[in-house]
Amino acid sequence: MVDRKIIFYRWMPVNSRPAFVPHAVATALAKKIADDEYAAMLEGKEITTAVHVIAAGSATTPSRFRLLSLRSVDNRPLQWEPGADLAPLPLLDDQYPADVTYVTVWPDYYAAQDSYSDAPRLGRLAHFLIKKENAHVSFDPLYMPDVYERLHDIRGQMRGVQMSLTRPEYMDRTSGILRTFLPAIYGHSAPSVKVEVGMGKYTKRDQYFTPEADEAVFQIAESAHELVDRLIIRGRSRRTNRMETLNMMTERLQETVSLPSSKEASAFPDPDATFKAHDAAYQAFKDRGVLDRATQALLTASR
Known part of the structure; x- marks a missing residue:
């Protein structure tokens, strides 16, 4: 099992032209990646961002993404073993050490990710979408209503x-x-x-x-x-x-969960189980009115 915190955000279009429509942006991005796999990457000086569309969603269903931060050649960790000196990790040119988080974006202006200490933040996803799709969106974290x-x-x-x-x-x-x-x-x-x-x-x-x-x-x-x-x-x-x-880091609107490990990488949660945890936490907070109260507190504070 892998422990994670499901953290919630309020997403908002940054400007109206073009309008930010999650499923339309996800559909366009998925097509670009299908035509050119390198379209999933946005290179930076030290860390490269990668995004994959897991489900494009629709006007009534959420869009789902896999968000990765990839370390450049100059910033990759080293490997060590007893009796041996430090050495670079044996990776090919197109292989990267990666930290990954899964992101759900609902049509009603909410979003969630599974968070841990090295998880890439949603500001990275917003920057990626601006550069790749000219899609302008901001993700503001939601805090407990008080x-x-x-x-x-x-x-x-x-x-x-x-x-x-x-x-x-x-x-x-x-x-x-x-x-x-x-x-x-x-x-x-x-x-x-x-x-x-x-x-x-x-x-x-x-x-x-x-x-x-x-x-x-x-x-x-x-x-x-x-x-x-x-x-x-x-x-x-x-x-x-x-x-x-x-x-302010622990007062975020969040749910702590234990998720089954991925078959490919035991240190990371199973993607399907992670998205199910997103949906369960979203529905629970929505049914209790917590999302609405947290949003109202955010909007009031921003005035």
Whole structure:
């Protein structure tokens, strides 16, 4: 069995021309890949993205994708064995070490993926679809319905934040938001950056972040979530006057599942079982009204 978290998103068209229709985009992409197998790949400097259409879907049924991140030759892991030196993995030119996740996109503006520590994120799928299909879509993670309310309850009374960013070059995409916290001295040469900022235990209990730093944290939490791998916020609740800690990575709308292993790779789940888990979690959240409440909280926070 393989443990995974089924994480939910709200997808939205980025612009209206051309309109983003999941099954139409999936159908067009599947045809391109059938004509040219390399159409499934989008090369990057360090990591290449690959996408396969598992099911194109329809106006009433979901579209399903396999999303992979592929390491380039210069960034592939090494192999080792006792009594031997390090050596490159014996791979052919067209073979790649891959991390894979499965993605379901429903027609009613929801999406889900099976997540784990190295899973490629849906921002990668969105970038792929822009480049390959001129299909503009964004995937915003959904949080438990009360998260934004709790987040705004500590606004202006924040005392600490822990943040990590594994790709410092992403700073260029944030219009300076992350530069409030990431030391400029690291530049793009640092392979990863971790920052912890907080008021010391000897500071006054009513001493909080500056308005500029406070605003930067909230912008990251609300609109730059794809850029961070860790975001823990501490602040004093106005409602209870107690310290509140919000781990934005664990407050996501998600379902933890154990899935049967794939026959081809035991470390990864069986694709059919994974998609069934997507559907089961989607239906359960929908029946309980959780998806609607999480969406309403997202839309309210974005205003």
